Amino acid sequence: MRNLFIALLPALIAACGASEGTAAEAPKPAAAKPAQAEQKAAPPKVELTETAGTWTKTSDGISPMVVYASAEGEQLFSAACIAGNEDTGGPLLEVKSVSSGDEAGGNIDIFTSAGNARLSAAPDRAPGTASGMTETDGQAAYVLAGGAGEIKIVSGTKGVTFQTNQMLEDLIEACRPAFKAESKEDVTQEGEEAKDAAEEETPSGT
Numbered sequence: 001m002r003n004l005f006i007a008l009l010p011a012l013i014a015a016c017g018a019s020e021g022t023a024a025e026a027p028k029p030a031a032a033k034p035a036q037a038e039q040k041a042a043p044p045k046v047e048l049t050e051t052a053g054t055w056t057k058t059s060d061g062i063s064p065m066v067v068y069a070s071a072e073g074e075q076l077f078s079a080a081c082i083a084g085n086e087d088t089g090g091p092l093l094e095v096k097s098v099s100s101g102d103e104a105g106g107n108i109d110i111f112t113s114a115g116n117a118r119l120s121a122a123p124d125r126a127p128g129t130a131s132g133m134t135e136t137d138g139q140a141a142y143v144l145a146g147g148a149g150e151i152k153i154v155s156g157t158k159g160v161t162f163q164t165n166q167m168l169e170d171l172i173e174a175c176r177p178a179f180k181a182e183s184k185e186d187v188t189q190e191g192e193e194a195k196d197a198a199e200e201e202t203p204s205g206t
Contacts, residue, residue, distance in 0.1 A: 112147025
């Protein structure tokens with residue numbers, strides 16, 4: 001009998017070990033490492049095209065405008081003088097440019113030798129075009145009118161570069177209200193008239 005117990009002892013020990021292993025609490029999984037801060041998404045790559053084209057002074061029947069089109073006739077940029085009314089106030093400058101048409105196309109970014117400007121824009125009726133309005137004495141109008149040489153226009157992931165033209169500056173200057181475009185000659189003449197009136201009212205000495 002003792003010999004039988006000794007013979008069964010290894011089996012009993014193995015069975016107890018298995019039972020204890022089952023009852024033991026399962027090890028907890030290793031704590032997940034804290035998520036690293038997401039890297040700032042890189043800005044979308046802009047498809048910039050240098051174009052050779054022509055400027056045209058035209059009108060839509062109501063508003064004077066200037067248009068820049070590629071050699072193939074594609075309209076890439078335009079600026080129009082929109083007459084003021086009770087809702088908008090003074091005249092406004094409407095700017096249109098080619099655009100990628102995606103969510104990033106909610107702006108028209110303008111770069112010239114006179115500085116940079118961002119114009120809020122929305123998709124235009126013409127496919128692949130963005131359109132926005134600005135006051136004639138705003139930053140965008142100043143940058144467009146004062147720039148010389150190359151203009152870069154970016155909307156969304158699409159951009160174009162081309163040479164500016166005197167027609168653009170002339171349109172913007174003519175679109176500004178009369179009191180803002182008052183010439184130096186007018187100011188000088190008004191000053192002389194005021195001086196003459198003051199002299200006439202001053203009694204002469206005896």
